[in-house]
Amino acid sequence: MKPQFYLVPRDVLSSHLSRHHTLPNFGTAWHYHPELELHYIVRGEGVRFVGDNVSNFDSGELLLLGENLPHMWRCNEKYFRRDPKVTAEAIVVQFLPDFLGQDFLSKPESTAILNLYDKAKAGLVITGETREKLIVLMRQSVKATGLKRVVMILNMLEILSESDDMQVISEKSSYQSSKEEADRLNKVYTYTLTNYKRELTLEEIASVANLSVTSFCRYFKMMTKKTFHDFLIEIRISHAQRMLIEDSSITAEAICFECGFNNRSNFFGHFKRITGLTPLEYKRKCHF
Template identity: 40%
Template sequence: MKASLEQLDNTLNSSLLFRQFSLPYFDAPYHFHPEFELTLIQKSQGKRFVGTNIANFKEGDLVLLGPNLPHCWKNDGIGLEGTAQSVVVQFKENFLGDSFFQTPEMSAIQRLLKSAECGVVISGKTRDRIAKEIYFLLNVPPVQKILGLIDILNTIAISSDYSVIDAQAEKHQLASIDLERINKVYAYIIENYTQEVHLEMAAFLANMTETAFCRYFKKVTKKTFLDLVTEFRIKHACNLLTQTDKQVAEVCFESGFGNVSHFNKQFKSITGQSPLGYRKLFQKL
């Protein structure tokens, strides 16, 4: 599996797209595209991957993602047709002209779009209002869709109900050739990090020798391949510790680690807490 470059469908002769999906499961791979994307989950649950961030998602999840920010949604399982439902809005920043969002009146939206480079999740009353408006806009004329999208962006921008998903995303803005190559590797890790992940396969996906790949990966991402795999595994473990009552040993093995001692060491190194200490900390919140 590799991260694919998804192109906005221009065959509809429109500058933005509202699309509704009803599937047994979300089948889009870890991918990126030059458009902004606003995604509302109508039905389903599982894991949401944005950049290097892993989070649980469920019905009502609403996120705005910036251009070329890799992402995908992975369901907990495969159900019947209609088990996974979402509405996706895609648009380019210049869909109303190169300078539209640069005007003083659009300053709040401009700041929101900048934050979206790291992905933003919308919550609370703002999310509820936006969800209703998105449903309404699915079946209105194109001009009304445009006006509705501007209102949606402004509503989010002036609210306090959104937060950044992956603050690391803007630290390493990649050239297009690096973006496609590195995201093939990210996609491979996302599909396999709870099992065995092989450096040989990652190097193959990048079309490099293992030695050249290790140097290249560290230069581009500022971390080693093993560091990234461990980071995904620890984030998965954090979700299990806070969302389930599973024992530390179960969390260890389900997160892709081979032994509990190594897991405990890596967990404390990254989070500053032992697994049990981390769980207790969140239980107090």
């Protein structure tokens, strides 16, 4: 997948950015940037896209994303209803790999940081004690300026480079894309996320991309390494997982049709293939 380039709006006199923002939602732009990003979800839930991975996200999640790794947090539908009482909140720290200069990265002491940068190219979920330490520093860095913030980012990198409290998210992947390609794929992604609950034909989605069906299938597979059908199934199963987590009383049959599947056996088969569990097993695991 080739996303659009995003220009991180930091001060031209600064090599890094720390911000705490509250928004109606996290947007719908599938994007990448050369800065590494620590992203802490203070409040919000939905589906996140990182590289080739599609997963649910929830309040409390902390990720480290490597340079040029495509990503997007798509909040649940309630965040798009313009309800002032429903907002998404996050703390984000972004910095260039060489924010202290190439000379710094060439020092022997920086080997661990370079190794961390390499791991981050696949995206990392940060957990455990490491997560707790980083959240404290990220909150402090929002109010810090100048050298104090630089020192805090170094402290974050030191903690991360010495930690095993992390899980890989996707395959290593970075992109450089044209605006035309990014706009076309963003239209396809946005349209799919808006209409996944109903039947989507190839003719319909190809028209969104302004391509013939044959050209669209070839184009989408080339860009994403998967068919559109597989992508649509991943979206539907991800939302089914979310519904099972949020409501222990809802039945698998109800979720089946709510997420766009037209029969139980089809839904159960895809759910087991993707999650390794039946919907009932997944519900029991989440509400244990």
